[in-house]
Amino acid sequence: MSRKVLKRNTIRKRVIDDMKKLGVFKEEYRDIIDIYVDTYHDYLVARNDFEENGRQYESYTAAGNPKKSAIVDSIEKLRKDILAYSDRLCLSPKSLENVSAEKEGNSKLASVLSQLE
Numbered sequence: 001m002s003r004k005v006l007k008r009n010t011i012r013k014r015v016i017d018d019m020k021k022l023g024v025f026k027e028e029y030r031d032i033i034d035i036y037v038d039t040y041h042d043y044l045v046a047r048n049d050f051e052e053n054g055r056q057y058e059s060y061t062a063a064g065n066p067k068k069s070a071i072v073d074s075i076e077k078l079r080k081d082i083l084a085y086s087d088r089l090c091l092s093p094k095s096l097e098n099v100s101a102e103k104e105g106n107s108k109l110a111s112v113l114s115q116l117e
Contacts, residue, residue, distance in 0.1 A: 005044045012037045015091070024090040024099060036085040043078040046071060 015033055019025035050056075050071050059069040087095040 005048050006041070008037055008041050011040055015040075015089070018091060019089060022090060022096060022099075024096075029089065032085065032088060036082070036089060039078060039081045039085060043075065043082060046075050046078060050075060 012033065015037060016025060019029075019033075053071070056069050057072055058066045060066055083092065086092045090096050090099050
């Protein structure tokens, strides 16, 4: 069962749209966004290859011993990277909680300045 792999531009647009909706997008993040997009695209390609090649979880050494297949190992590493980058870009629920908490709580300076209005 082959999955359609999204193009990098489509992923990038979605990421930026999501960040804008969440109120966390800044143009200065474009480099880390590009790294996240590349990593996510690589993950989708790897998942597609895994599906197309019969979902082989194990391969065998020359001695005949089973070991985790290289594609499964790659997918696991990409997932960890995606999670790390999504946290940095505030695209995960946990990281967004921290941003929301910061926005809700005013600093002492902000409180004083708001009283001057």
